[in-house]
Amino acid sequence: MEESGFEIADKSLVDEIVADKLLLDELYAALDELSDDERSLIDALYFDEKSERSFADEIGLSQKAVNKRRHRVLGNCPFPRKKAETAAKIYEKNEGKR
Secondary structure (H helix, E strand, C coil): CCCEEEEEHHHHHHHHHHHHHHHHHHHHHHHHCHHHHHHHHHHHHCCCCCCCHHHHHHHHCCHHHHHHHHHHHHCCCCCHHHHHHHHHHHHHCCCCCC
């Protein structure tokens, strides 16, 4: 396939890349709406892959308190959980490149 002088070998791959980019943009917009404390929690648990216990130790809270905060943040998040899981996989695949 050729458009505007460029040859596109696999249009489905281009569509997938565009869809991934749009999903990541949506994820970053949702993350930008979090407070600093909420963002720190999400970064630690999901992007840095820390356990609730280790993050709780770092910030001087109990694991239960961190768990409650995580549930509150995810419950208030406008980004649906299934989309967030997909976006996290895309993020990992792209090594966090924005």
